[in-house]
Amino acid sequence: MYTNRPTHVLRTWGLLLCILSGMTVFFSACKKQEETAPGLTTISQLISNGSRFTILKAALTKSGMDATLNQAGTFTLFAPTDDAFKAFGYADVAAINAAPAELLKSVLQYHVLSTRIGGADIQTGVNNPQQTMASAPVYISKVTSASGTSTSTTSGTATIISVNGARIVQTDGAATNGVVHAIDRILLPPIFGDVVKTIQGIPTLVPTASFKLLQAAVTRAGSATSLSSANAITVFAPTDAAFRAAGYDSTAIAKAPVATLASVLGYHVLNGRTYTPLISNGSSLTTLQGGTITATSSATAVTVTGKGNGTSASNVTFPDITATNGVVHIIDRLLLPQ
Structure with missing residues (x-):
């Protein structure tokens, strides 16, 4: 038995060397694979x-x-x-x-x-x-x-x-x-301030949009305070062309009853921030005035229609302009409550 022990020891060491050699090859291959595999970037x-x-x-x-x-x-x-x-x-x-x-x-x-x-x-x-x-x-x-x-x-x-x-x-x-x-869209920070100041500043972003008649109506109706509220609101802002198409030029606004103007303006305001992806197709939106407007929505377009607009929907031509106290959507037709 003693004479066979060296042979047994040699065989054992030979087996260990084979295992170690195999492990060395294995880990070397893994390291090489890790070095060549593409990793995350910044x-x-x-x-x-x-x-x-x-x-x-x-x-x-x-x-x-x-x-x-x-x-x-x-x-x-x-x-x-x-x-x-x-x-x-x-x-x-x-x-x-x-x-x-x-x-x-x-x-x-x-x-x-x-x-x-x-x-x-x-x-x-x-x-x-x-x-x-x-x-x-x-x-x-x-x-x-x-x-x-x-x-x-x-x-x-x-x-x-x-x-x-x-x-x-x-x-x-x-x-x-x-x-x-x-x-799918650039995010605009609320650079102008609240909703009132944002509406005043929008023409610097969208030169084709003008809101002089909207501002005149807000001033006459005394609605500026509610639009500057700390509570979040959403405003569908009609352009000057939208006011004129409904028969409201500067003279008509100056002569209109304050209560009438306040009702029309309140019909363009929602409580809370309502960005267009949150508007479901066919939904009924409750306005600050107390009435409702009907919305249609798709991935590419949103329209809103007032009770007094019949089938003539107003297109949201420039949506989701963020203000510090809400969001503004430009529309091309005045919303009529009745």
Whole structure:
């Protein structure tokens, strides 16, 4: 037995060497695979590599926000697609390069949260405020609707996730320093202030819109105080052309009974923030005046019709302009309560 022991020991050591050699090859192969496998990138790098975000990439670079989103952190970026920029009037990278850097920075900061909120973290509900890097909140909603562009669809109903009035068209672009959600519209911070000041400032954003007659009607009816209330409201704002089409020029407004004007103006106001993705097709919206207006809604258009408008609906021509105390929708026809 003693004479066979060295042979047995040698065999044992030989087996151990084989096992160790195999493990070395295995871990070396794993390490090589890990080194060559693609990993996550920062948000800035993710946007740079995305074909849908060429204009956003230019805006981040011009504003200096690319450096912020390249740092370590837990950011959430609501990323407007190229189509979203084009719809707002930024046709290409050249248009971005011509814009003031500070303006771009203030707008883009309104698209960034300093906390990471993934798609699974968004609970069903409306207008959940989340603070942005612009020191003003955005309002995130998750609702179920029978129509409209959906983030997910189950049994014929669409689950719509939106931030302010922008729909999230793709969730959870994962990055090392946060998450990216693609949105179909640029988010505008409440740069003007409350609803009254926002209506006054809208023409600087939409040069074709004018609200001199609306402002004259508000002044005569004494409605400015209610529109400046701290309580959140939604205003369907008729343009000057909408007032004139209903027979209200400046002279008619000056002669109209105050009670009549107050009733008409109150018929254009809802309590609470109602962004367009929250409006269900065929819904009846209760106004501050006490009456109701009927809404139709799709992924691309929203209309509202007053009791006195018959079948002539008013188109929401520029939706979801955020104010500090609510939201404004531009409409092309005066809503008549009777």
